Amino acid sequence: MTSPLSNLFVQISINFQLRAYKMQALENDAKKVARLRENDVKKETLLRKRMEQYIKSLQERIVKEIESIDGKKFLIDRWEREQGGYGISCVLQDGKVFEKAGVNISVVSGELPTLAIQQMKSRHKELDPSKGPFPFFAAGISIVMHPHNPHAPTIHMNYRYFEIEKEDGSPLSWWFGGGSDLTPSYLYEDDAIHFHKTLKEACDKHDPNYYPDFKKWCDEYFYLKHRKEARGVGGIFFDDLDNKPPEKIFEFVKQCGDSFLESYVPLVKRRMNTTFTANEKEWQQIRRGRYVEFNLVWDRGTKFGLQTPGSRIESIFMSLPLTARWEYMHVPDKNSREDKLMQVLKHPNNWV
């Protein structure tokens, strides 16, 4: 049905298609921004707006499901950022199942400080600090859940969409980032396998390289260099993802977000009523200490937040456990269950 000439054209253009698609998507978004500035309608068609709507509805779904497991209600705070934007923080503290569970979204915009541009420069060549500050937009969801029971694992999930604009409002740069990782105090291999399998399924629907690449990235990112140990049994992590059309990556991110409850709820239901000893609780508290160490010493997001004027400390620190413990020279007995976890943290496993 197509001529040989048009076939050839398809062959040639295929190499440029991805780039063109991305450029066009950016231009479309830019045009949409421009249009919106004249006429504040059809907001829902903009990617940034749809990301905002998506994380809002995901937050609602997750809060509802976790409340049904715990029995206690989340405390919900909506806050405004002086420099532009808002957030909704949902925190459940001292519940029946959860010591602390937080589900935050934030949708912020404003001027990206020169310092932040310099930090991003190595990953985003298009950012010229001398031409800044640039207007930016960021929308993200961030979740951390610490159950009481030492046999039930801690979970973390975070997905964010970032845009940097040129002066005329057209996007100079955009990307997605995020991931999800599991931090048990006691190793249940079945749990780690279920968690990774769910994430792999979500990834595989979009790109066969996503799971292996992002699993590796996760092991590297959630690593406590000063302890020479991983934070937990990993998961997936990626940042600066912009090598496909934004709509495609948005679909992938939604798939990951949608898989949260499936990846975690079965594990917490399975372990939340396991009987435990005082020693097991103490071990969990020591592991919580490592969680604090990672977040305060290494986590880029936390560090960035703490040094950014106008950021909401209470929302950043929602990720910290309710309680933690630091014992001097605590080393688990050889071949104990605690030691078994440590072996996996020292030598990351391939779970699927």
Added chain:
Amino acid sequence: MTSPLSNLFVQISINFQLRAYKMQALENDAKKVARLRENDVKKETLLRKRMEQYIKSLQERIVKEIESIDGKKFLIDRWEREQGGYGISCVLQDGKVFEKAGVNISVVSGELPTLAIQQMKSRHKELDPSKGPFPFFAAGISIVMHPHNPHAPTIHMNYRYFEIEKEDGSPLSWWFGGGSDLTPSYLYEDDAIHFHKTLKEACDKHDPNYYPDFKKWCDEYFYLKHRKEARGVGGIFFDDLDNKPPEKIFEFVKQCGDSFLESYVPLVKRRMNTTFTANEKEWQQIRRGRYVEFNLVWDRGTKFGLQTPGSRIESIFMSLPLTARWEYMHVPDKNSREDKLMQVLKHPNNWV
């Protein structure tokens, strides 16, 4: 008895005396180092050796006194640093009075990494990173004590002597640093006054500017920018102190070290048996959380240690409390005792 000519010489030379004294002290030390390399005698005359002996004997005295208060013995570890030097860590954990008390000394030497030189460059102009790495020597004592009772304050003290050598072994640069600060969970003005008065008396014996200058420096250093609050009621802090002959500063540092027990023991004895409620204990745990935040996010020493290869993590983290707590959006009731502490942390006081 002296001629007018020699009197004149004294007048002229007085301006140069301080500088000459310092230069000579450095040269003397350099000569001593050289001599020692030929003949390993008279080690005790070297400042670095005397600093080492001083912190060792101070460690012994403090450990003995704290053991007599607590009733439990310190765990004593001597460790060797692969790259050069050693340390002695004394830690008392879960005692009768103290949740955790650590008294560390370390005497380390080796090559100062270029990164460390670059960080020090702004304060030490004589360091040219292109000429490094330089051999260095550092000897210090570091103390943190967290009592169980929420009415008894946490104390921190640290004094260190640092030398950077030229290739021929003569000192290129040397300085002292350190200080001591008090972190109560409940404000007892008498305690803060006693603490500051003891430090002021130690300072005043050496220089009338020391206490006011170092009190201010302490308020600035032990400050949690992300919380807009001080860590505690302050004390003294100084760094890069080299503006007097080294022997003079060493005398001052010894005076400060010697005042530790006097500054703290009366306070802990006064408060260790005060009855307290579960709410007061919880408030202490929240304040412990802030202590962890300061040490992991802001403290230069901790950051430096975590990023230095071969440093002993267990000794660095000895400063962390045994237990800590992070509650979402915890704000003390207006005019409560907890709020009274917060007011002082927001607006540092002059205690003497």
